[in-house]
Amino acid sequence: MEKKKTSWIYRVICWLVRLFSPKMEFDGEKLPDGPCVVVGNHAQMYGPIAGELYFPESYYIWCAGEMMRWKEVHAYAYRDFWSFKPRWTRWFYRILSVLITPLSVCIFNNARTIPVYHDSRSIGAFRESLRRLQEGGGLLIFPEYNKKHNNILYDFQDRFIDLARFYYKKTGEELSFVPLYVAPKLAKLCLGEPIRFRADAPIAQERRRICEELMAAITALGCALPEHTVIPYRNIRRRDYPKNRPLEDYEHEKTDG
Numbered sequence: 001m002e003k004k005k006t007s008w009i010y011r012v013i014c015w016l017v018r019l020f021s022p023k024m025e026f027d028g029e030k031l032p033d034g035p036c037v038v039v040g041n042h043a044q045m046y047g048p049i050a051g052e053l054y055f056p057e058s059y060y061i062w063c064a065g066e067m068m069r070w071k072e073v074h075a076y077a078y079r080d081f082w083s084f085k086p087r088w089t090r091w092f093y094r095i096l097s098v099l100i101t102p103l104s105v106c107i108f109n110n111a112r113t114i115p116v117y118h119d120s121r122s123i124g125a126f127r128e129s130l131r132r133l134q135e136g137g138g139l140l141i142f143p144e145y146n147k148k149h150n151n152i153l154y155d156f157q158d159r160f161i162d163l164a165r166f167y168y169k170k171t172g173e174e175l176s177f178v179p180l181y182v183a184p185k186l187a188k189l190c191l192g193e194p195i196r197f198r199a200d201a202p203i204a205q206e207r208r209r210i211c212e213e214l215m216a217a218i219t220a221l222g223c224a225l226p227e228h229t230v231i232p233y234r235n236i237r238r239r240d241y242p243k244n245r246p247l248e249d250y251e252h253e254k255t256d257g
Helices: 008-020 046-054 073-082 087-099 101-110 122-134 159-171 203-224 247-256
Strands: 037-040 059-064 113-116 138-141 144-148 154-156 176-183 188-191
Touching: 008 046, 008 101, 037 159, 037 203, 046 059, 046 138, 046 176, 059 122, 073 087, 073 101, 087 101, 101 113, 113 122, 122 138, 122 159, 154 203, 159 203, 176 203
Parallel strands: 037 138, 037 176, 059 113, 059 138
Antiparallel strands: 144 154, 176 188
16 A cells, blocks of 8 residues: 655654654554454544554544635634634634644645545545555544533444445455544553444444444443543533543443433
């Protein structure tokens, strides 16, 4: 697989990030042999950064395509990252969303990213992803969206599961999805057991099953770690960041619900 060429500015940025951020503990040998899709909690910026710095170069990261396009960064960044900040601070984040545009365009166009859109352009992401998988590589996807699931996760968008259907049609092989928990406060990246796509099941059923099993596995990985502050998907006030809780608490919530 051809190595992606990057600008010297981007290489300097990566060097600075490595220098000033804590080194994450990650056992890359636990990654499955062959193509797979690693699915994790976003942990704001930490998930994608960890993917770029610690995963093999054959792994590509799904990225919001708007963050790669000069004219679209500021609106997307404000809406997705900072629109939940206290009202009196939002003027600052509107300015910041404009100021980060050059940095965003540089980083996301040089990193190992695949641009993803929620419109007719989405077919390009699937084509590029299938190409990477067929070459023997892997993908990293952080599919949370703005609906809280528990103290560890927000709910997952589920259309990325369709990758397995397309991959099966191309290769006749059932793709695996690997859960990943990103714990910046503990400087840990934790992998769970692969969840295999079932080609003989209806795709709607598989979307639901695989997302539910991934969210349960990631929750279990987070709960099994020592007590720590969870970095949530939404960029909320730091004092509102949750703690991980014993897995039994989540089981009680399901029973009570």
